[in-house]
Amino acid sequence: MTTPTPDSVADTTLGWSLAVLLRRWHELTESSLTDIPHGSRGYHVLTAAVHADPPTQAALAERLLIDRSVMTYLLDDLESAGLVRRRVDPGDRRVRRVCATERGREVLAGARDRVDLVEEQVLAGMDGPSRALFRASALRAAIAIQRSSPATDPCAAVREVTGGGTGAGTASGGPRAPGGGRARRGA
Amino acid sequence: MTTPTPDSVADTTLGWSLAVLLRRWHELTESSLTDIPHGSRGYHVLTAAVHADPPTQAALAERLLIDRSVMTYLLDDLESAGLVRRRVDPGDRRVRRVCATERGREVLAGARDRVDLVEEQVLAGMDGPSRALFRASALRAAIAIQRSSPATDPCAAVREVTGGGTGAGTASGGPRAPGGGRARRGA
DNA sequence: TATTGTTATACTCTATAACTATA
């Protein structure tokens, strides 16, 4: 293909690029979203909460890739900041739906403009057309991931990729599970 | 399938996509790199260490976006695993250069194949041409970021973007500096 | 019994600061 620079950076592959991009995005948004509790996290929650059909806490947690318990703290702070409100679902009283308040919508509008600027900054290394394409591709890939594995454990996915036990899979019984991966959730 | 869903996901923008992609990349690589201490981190270090001109620890830390102190622990483990070796630079005896051992090269070769598979999996939502384009664009943007801000504090960058004090910048004196951003490093 | 959400706890990762050695 295009052989992207044969030098030192070629091997660092996709992971490094993504890490740098996300890191930068996170740095800049955190600095620009000081009016929203938990910065970019709160921003994402708020974004999801303005919709007509308010999401449940569990749905939010899954979409935002964070734990349900973390979501509780997050919403506590957003709620006491007056940006969202928890409403008990009449149909299932176990469920709380997260709705944005009027003030939440206002804050979000301002925040969104700032985030847009930040994102242009993050993609500054690309020309215009590439940026649009990049965003679209990233979104499509992310959606595919979310769809294919909302709760899939990574070990299974790796096994599927590598074909079985290529040497470093989980065949040995999983000698390393420091907490990062949520393997064996159902066992 | 174009028009990437105008609904709930449209507003979540770039940050969410990147987070999902990186998360997935991290999950899969961590599961597939059990033979390298610190998983993807160790992989990245090892990748940088095979080069003809061995990097210093500081250079590694900067490139990999981690702290110098963390790099010490990382290298301790990689070294005792026999994958890299620290060599004192004859020209400046304060500096240690990180070289991959023979075994390190072997392990890396196998790991790289697995990572390649993982990355294809991560980008599964895109068609072939898009993948190549995406990788190239991501790399270009990441390099631009590294170039423009190896040690730039995010606050300055935001100020530059927003134009001064658009309301949520750091003009108020930085009420929020929980440790994530490394602002005011020189002060 | 299963599920949603809360609470409390523990753990991992990362950053900060003080220290040693070289320059």
Added chain:
DNA sequence: TATAGTTATAGAGTATAACAATA
């Protein structure tokens, strides 16, 4: 004095587990 690296400590973020309420 300034820099590279190490060490020890503290902090933030995150996950885990036990619990209450509802289905």
